[in-house]
Amino acid sequence: MTKTNADKRLAELDVDELEEAEAAVELARLSNEIARHDELYHRDDAPLIDDAAYDALRQRNEAIEAKYPALIREDSPRHRVGAAVNEAFSSAPHSVPMLSLGNAFEQSDVEEFLSRIRRFLSLSEEAPLEIAGEPKIDGLSISLTYENGKLVRGATRGDGQVGEDVTRNILTISEIPTTLEGNDIPALIDVRGEIYMSHADFLSLNERQEAAGAKLFANPRNAAAGSLRQLDPKITAGRPLKFFAYAVGDSAAMIEASGGRIATHSDVIAELQSWGFPTNPLSRVLSDAASLMAFYDEVGAARATLGYDIDGIVYKVNDLALQARLGFVSRAPRWAIAHKFPAEKAMTIVEAIDIQVGRTGVLTPVAKLAPVTVGGVVVSNATLHNEDEIERKDVRVGDWVIVQRAGDVIPQVVEVMLNKRAADLPRFEFPTRCPVCGTKAERAIDPKTGRTDAARRCLGGFGCPAQAKEQLKHFVSRSAYDIEGLGDKQIDAFYEDELVREPADIFTLAQRDEASPLTSLKNRDGWGEKSVSKLFAAIDERRSIGLDRFIFALGIRHVGSATARDLARFYGNVESFYQAMSAAYDEESDAFQALSNIDGIGQVVARSLSHYFHEQLNRAKVENLLQHVEVEPVEFETISSDVSGKTVVFTGKLEEMSRGEAKALAERLGAKVAGSVSGNTDILVAGPGAGSKLKKAEEHGVQVMTEAEWLALVS
Ligand code: IVH
Numbered sequence: 001m002t003k004t005n006a007d008k009r010l011a012e013l014d015v016d017e018l019e020e021a022e023a024a025v026e027l028a029r030l031s032n033e034i035a036r037h038d039e040l041y042h043r044d045d046a047p048l049i050d051d052a053a054y055d056a057l058r059q060r061n062e063a064i065e066a067k068y069p070a071l072i073r074e075d076s077p078r079h080r081v082g083a084a085v086n087e088a089f090s091s092a093p094h095s096v097p098m099l100s101l102g103n104a105f106e107q108s109d110v111e112e113f114l115s116r117i118r119r120f121l122s123l124s125e126e127a128p129l130e131i132a133g134e135p136k137i138d139g140l141s142i143s144l145t146y147e148n149g150k151l152v153r154g155a156t157r158g159d160g161q162v163g164e165d166v167t168r169n170i171l172t173i174s175e176i177p178t179t180l181e182g183n184d185i186p187a188l189i190d191v192r193g194e195i196y197m198s199h200a201d202f203l204s205l206n207e208r209q210e211a212a213g214a215k216l217f218a219n220p221r222n223a224a225a226g227s228l229r230q231l232d233p234k235i236t237a238g239r240p241l242k243f244f245a246y247a248v249g250d251s252a253a254m255i256e257a258s259g260g261r262i263a264t265h266s267d268v269i270a271e272l273q274s275w276g277f278p279t280n281p282l283s284r285v286l287s288d289a290a291s292l293m294a295f296y297d298e299v300g301a302a303r304a305t306l307g308y309d310i311d312g313i314v315y316k317v318n319d320l321a322l323q324a325r326l327g328f329v330s331r332a333p334r335w336a337i338a339h340k341f342p343a344e345k346a347m348t349i350v351e352a353i354d355i356q357v358g359r360t361g362v363l364t365p366v367a368k369l370a371p372v373t374v375g376g377v378v379v380s381n382a383t384l385h386n387e388d389e390i391e392r393k394d395v396r397v398g399d400w401v402i403v404q405r406a407g408d409v410i411p412q413v414v415e416v417m418l419n420k421r422a423a424d425l426p427r428f429e430f431p432t433r434c435p436v437c438g439t440k441a442e443r444a445i446d447p448k449t450g451r452t453d454a455a456r457r458c459l460g461g462f463g464c465p466a467q468a469k470e471q472l473k474h475f476v477s478r479s480a481y482d483i484e485g486l487g488d489k490q491i492d493a494f495y496e497d498e499l500v501r502e503p504a505d506i507f508t509l510a511q512r513d514e515a516s517p518l519t520s521l522k523n524r525d526g527w528g529e530k531s532v533s534k535l536f537a538a539i540d541e542r543r544s545i546g547l548d549r550f551i552f553a554l555g556i557r558h559v560g561s562a563t564a565r566d567l568a569r570f571y572g573n574v575e576s577f578y579q580a581m582s583a584a585y586d587e588e589s590d591a592f593q594a595l596s597n598i599d600g601i602g603q604v605v606a607r608s609l610s611h612y613f614h615e616q617l618n619r620a621k622v623e624n625l626l627q628h629v630e631v632e633p634v635e636f637e638t639i640s641s642d643v644s645g646k647t648v649v650f651t652g653k654l655e656e657m658s659r660g661e662a663k664a665l666a667e668r669l670g671a672k673v674a675g676s677v678s679g680n681t682d683i684l685v686a687g688p689g690a691g692s693k694l695k696k697a698e699e700h701g702v703q704v705m706t707e708a709e710w711l712a713l714v715s
Helices: 005-012 020-043 051-067 107-121 199-211 220-228 233-237 251-257 265-274 289-305 320-326 387-393 465-476 488-496 503-515 529-541 547-553 561-571 574-583 590-597 603-614 616-626 659-668 692-700 707-714
Strands: 091-093 131-137 140-147 150-156 162-164 188-196 242-248 284-286 310-317 336-340 344-357 363-374 377-383 400-405 412-416 544-546 630-632 647-651 672-674 683-686 703-705
Touching (some): 005 020, 020 051, 051 233, 091 150, 107 320, 131 242, 131 289, 131 336, 220 233, 242 251, 242 265, 251 265, 284 289, 310 320, 363 400, 377 400, 377 412, 387 412, 465 488, 465 503, 503 616, 547 574, 547 630, 574 590, 574 603, 590 603, 647 659, 647 692, 659 672, 659 707, 683 692, 692 703
Parallel strands (some): 647 672, 647 683, 683 703
Antiparallel strands (some): 091 162, 131 284, 131 310, 140 188, 188 242, 310 336, 344 400, 363 377
């Protein structure tokens, strides 16, 4: 490649000397140049320049982008996979998990939320219950750690347990105080809130992007997220990000520092405001369902005038002591809920109906739509859920339909516009064979209820390439094995070429690669020496993994990450887990009873697990995997107490607290709560009216105590 004179001159200029127009030309040249060297290095194993010269190109590119953020190209080297890993954000574990919220859509959901709280707390209908209502800001949540009033870390939510460290970018947001001023500031506190972009700032950012020929953002939320997750904080600095504080990680620390002055969520918010945080001015303390609904309507009506996006209202029990008693269910607090605003809608045409085959063989129909903008996002796919749904709505290829999209959920077809239907459109015929492997696809009938399952499943199991691939993709996904460099694309290719057919194969890849130099990975398209060794290193890093992730990674039906955590907590280590699962097929067995009695796990999940482990193919898959990986017992944060590790059963009427609260408290103290008495039970807490469980406990010689004795033991 010969350089033109002008290029040569530009390439020799210092970044400081470049005018905007020149910078654009120079960025285009660098993007090409770096791509060419990437290919030479990775694909051809024939680098033309040494590492230092290559790094200098990248640094120059970065420096120009930092000076002219609006000029960042869509094909900028910064976005390219295989970019230096050390540039990425480091992980930031949250000391208090960042939770999500359950959703309410209708008034009845809100009423149910309130009565659930009253039931859990054993509060009568008349007892007062304060609820804080505040707008649900549509941005991205952030946790800000302050040590002695100084901002030391900013972290994204990530998976709720571990986020990304974005401290350097957070420091560029002027609305976020770097030093707290005010009274009673705890030595250590996580302040949580939402980073967002106003409508006005979003529009002008997109104007600048357009003028620079750069990528446009679909909505303010994406713009805020994209701006915060910049590797170069100078770019974030040029983006107008804003912040509302709405919680703290550990309110106990705040209560203590205030000497008990702070007792409610609204106190927390007022205190955060006094320390210098922006808080939302619309927030209000409410009382009953009617006042919650009135607030929802009022804020909903003002929505278009706020100047920033909100997607609902969050209701929170105001009293912090009650919040602590209510605790959490899997990943959401019992004391809060998000009441969503109705979704936005648009009209378009169904161009085709595709059938996708998922990890567990479910055939999911997807409508391919003529692209249409819904709520600021271009939509071209919508889920049709299942066969019955297509039937019920009578969706046909060629129909005009109304689609809606709410928040992050997959767009849905709400209704077919029958008045616009052409006379001769044929009904859609749902396939009865798997479109991928051709095996029969059936709808199971529940033997107990006689009901037909909504899902039609391919019976090909692991022999169906679609299922096998989806299972492998799940296995390596973020919340499972999280293997960097092994994504959907690589799994598809490795599967097709028979390099990886089951999880264990991932862990023998390196060994096999070494044994057959001719077909070595590094000679494949898109791979080179460097990327292959990186991949192998990433795989090696996962040869040891926590039991909860291990269970989740198997991709068993109904076993999500919260359930996997419950199982890991209950069984402690992989040996006990595997042994119990192997013994649980007989539903009369103690193993099955114990499994289905774990809090949060019922018959359906228990059956799914025991059937999975009964299947010879699955057992072989797990055992093969266990030859190559180690599974770490998982230590969960519980307060150690006299009941840690004991199995407790509650029966009869409890007077001081509800059954749910008693269970949650026991678990926080490290006990296992079971639903029925067996040889494994250590303690039976029996209230008035206890019957057969009490008798059984006496037969088994289980220690029996009253609620008062139990409370004395755990308090
Ligand atoms: S409270 C334990 N309050 O909604 C309670 N969240 O679906 C945690 N959000 O990830 C959240 N506005 O990003 C809370 N006023 C508000 C909020 C809010 C927006 C977001 C937040 C969270 C998500 C939960």
